[in-house]
Amino acid sequence: MNKFRQYVPFIIPALVLLTLIGLFARGLFLDPTKVASPLLGKGAPKFSLPQLQDAGTKLDQDVFQGKVSVLNVWGAWCGSCHDEHPVLVALSKRKLLAIYGLDYHDVRNDALAMLQKDGNPYDAVAFDASGDVAIDWGVYGAPETFVIDKRGIVREKYIGPLTQDIVDTQLVPLVQRLQAEPQ
Amino acid sequence: MIPELGHLALILALCLAAAQAWFGIAGAQRHDGVWLSAVRPAATLQTLFVLGAFAALVYSFLVSDFSVRYVAENSNVSLPWPYKITAVWGAHEGSLLLWVSVLALWTLAVTYFSRHLPQEFAGRVLGVMGLITFGFCLFMLTTSDPFTRLLPAAEQGRDLNPILQDPAMAIHPPMLYTGYVGFSVAFAFAVAALLGGRMDAVWARWSRPWTLTAWLFLTFGITLGSWWSYYELGWGGWWFWDPVENASFMPWLVGTALVHSLAVTEKRGAFKNWTALLAIAAFSLSLLGTFLVRSGVLISVHSFASDPKRGIFILAMIGVFVGAALTLYAWRAPTLARGGGFQPFSRETLLLLNNIFLVVAAASVLLGTLYPLLMDAFGLGQLSVGPPYFNAVFIPVMLPFLILVGIGPYVRWKQGDARDTARTLRIAGIAALAAAVVSLVFAHGEGAVIVAAGALLAAWIAGSAFIEPITRLRQRLQGRHASLSRATLGMSVAHLGAATLVLGICVTSTLGVEQDVVMKAGQSVSVAGYDFTFQGVHAEQGPNYEARQGVFEVSWGGRPIAVMRPEKREFPSIGNETTEAAIDPGLFRDLYLALGNPLDQGAWSVRVQYKPMVRFIWLGGLLMMLGGLLAASDRRYRRSAVTEAVPAAVERA
Secondary structure, three states: OHHHHHHHHHHHHHHHHHHHHHHHHHHHOOOOOOOOOOOOOOEOOOOEEEEOOOOOOEEEHHHHOOOOEEEEEEOOOOHHHHHHHHHHHHHHHOOOOEEEEEEEOOOHHHHHHHHHHHOOOOOEEEEEOOOHHHHHOOOOOOOEEEEEOOOOEEEEEEEOOOOHHHHHHHHHHHHHHHHHOOO | OHHHHHHHHHHHHHHHHHHHHHHHHHHHHOOOHHHHHOHHHHHHHHHHHHHHHHHHHHHHHHOOOOOEHHHHHHOOOOOOHHHHHHHHHOOHHHHHHHHHHHHHHHHHHHHHHOOOOOHHHHHHHHHHHHHHHHHHHHHHHHHOOOOOEOOOOOOOOOOOOHHHOOHHHHHHHHHHHHHHHHHHHHHHHHHHHHHHOOOOHHHHHHHHHHHHHHHHHHHHHHHHHHHHHHHHOOOOOOOOOOHHHHHHHHHHHHHHHHHHHHHHHHHHOOOHHHHHHHHHHHHHHHHHHHHHHHHOOOOOOOOOOOOHHHHHHHHHHHHHHHHHHHHHHHHHHHHOOOOOOOOOOOHHHHHHHHHHHHHHHHHHHHHHHHHHHHHHHOOOOOOOOOHHHHHHHHHHHHHHHHHHHHHHHHOOOOOOOHHHHHHHHHHHHHHHHHHHHHHHHHOOOOOHHHHHHHHHHHHHHHHHHHHHHHHHHHHHHOOOOOOOOHHHHHHHHHHHHHHHHHHHHHHHHHHOEEEEEEEOOOOEEEEOOEEEEEEEEEEEEOOOOEEEEEEEEEEEOOEEEEEEOOEEEEEOOOOEEEEEOEEEOOOOEEEEEEEEEEOHHHOEEEEEEEEEOOHHHHHHHHHHHHHHHHHHOOHHHHOOOOOOOOOOOOOOO
């Protein structure tokens, strides 16, 4: 017994290691991209930006009032945004909701060329050259899509490209639910 | 063809590392001289193959071979050639290959410089290093092969992340890795000693120069990283408590504790268990650093690789290496003889306190770094831990620690004499008080107390660091025999570095001025007595970017002193933008200008900063590194085995 006790303090480091390893193993299976946005349930952050197609006209958060809409964060430089684009174009043809774009860190002509070539799913696009508004919205990287209800409250956030599957099984049902809510 | 050769070289290195590990460890257990004699050739060949693989990847980058996927993803024909080389370690696969290559260089050094060590001990050390090489080569070949082909080849590569296109960034990762990986040598020495059941003063003497060398590289690497983030990230900060910074800082703290603990083991034969544990911990934290950065477990600006398969592999590897070492430790450490006893007031006690403070500091950094993960793992919500936590836990631990730094060197081993110590340190105490009083005269406002505390601590440590060399010098001038070993001088220089660092941190963080202003061409702003006049912005063309450059004339008291040109650079090949701050450097103050965003009608938001003594922070880091260099090159480490008095008794109780 005494002999065993002599070993006890020296086993502690190994136990600490075991605990840490368990913790990390757990951590590996948490999806780091699935960060709950602190915006959920709150009003859309304020912004005022020139529109992509018309730098003279501003777009701000009031545009979300009175209807269910999404804000899609994208850029012509972003590969996954190109992948996502046809899904958005198809969604816009169904005329279920308003689709707004936030084009950030982009070159105006590149973005315009992309919409010209691949179709324009957006009702309006805010042009955020510096990326400051994207930071206010807590954007990790493009693409990201925010769902905003009639009162201008952010209700859901999708990180990464929307796929047809996400649109059909998650986004559209959510939009229909939000549309049923009173204003 | 060349990439395939590189891949083949990696496979051969893997096999040779296995042989190196087997012949080293099994050979020593079986006392088999023939097996042991195979260790060095295996290790030498292994390192050559690893370095060959590295050269193959560098070559693929230099010739822009975009049929190699890793090259296509991280390089670009328009990249200037030095950055083509640094692009090699710009992402996951290449930085792993760099890690293994650095390990190869350390292995080569150990192979070459371990000839005076007993054959079995050297065999075990190289065997353990072989195991580590084996693990990392396997990791690369199974999950992160840098030589994978891309068919059909890409026409044009992507670009290296623009914020990494910088001279400091070119050498920051190699230096940091040299430090990280260097602790594998200390680890291998500790494990070899535990395996052999012999852990004594001689073992400490053998591993001390290796540990010091690893430590000085890590010190240099962290200093470089801090400097880089200061001028490149565009925020004017020098430390962010970012998880990846913490990942390099934790091994540094534990490594610093190890360097001091080894001194006790070497001089007094005490703290053996503790020293072995610190050696294992320092390397474990280095592995943990690799894990944190490479697995994406903690999201941070640094994580450019996020792939759970890789994370699982690294985690398993940490589990095996550290788990085995700690099991061995739990089994062997209790049987090691205790060293010489000591009184409550003695150098041993002070160094023990040093160790405790450093380990507590490292543990609090670890806790802060892992806390978000901990909360998430138990479903308690997501949060992030920021500088306020780290400042709140770290500074109180450092204050008593820094006071002790001044005292430790002037307390005798075994039994100190408090009065004697006080007499020696009187002059440092006077200097410290004087410095505090002077700074209170000059500094006003909220920060004055912090500045005074910084000045007090800095003068105290610096004063203490000067006493020993000056005493020796005076004795020699008086014609008496007095020698100052490089080890002692190194300690003084390193402590002086700590003093410089503390002063720099306290002054710059309290007396610095930061202003965000909106300026139009022709307007001026005055910050800390300096007048900045905005001349406007024009376009500049770089090799692979387009820049908008602002021009500011700076004057002081009406006298022009500098023209500063901050830039915003746009890299079209990856659609990324970086901020190049303009810095007017000086030993006692930096002026720092960063362009924000263009606003309406030609106005720009501009961040203007006055940063007094910020250079002292990096100067302190460099002095610490220099101190490590002096200590590691002390004469007694270069003595051969013949003249070394090896205690005959194998110390096992």
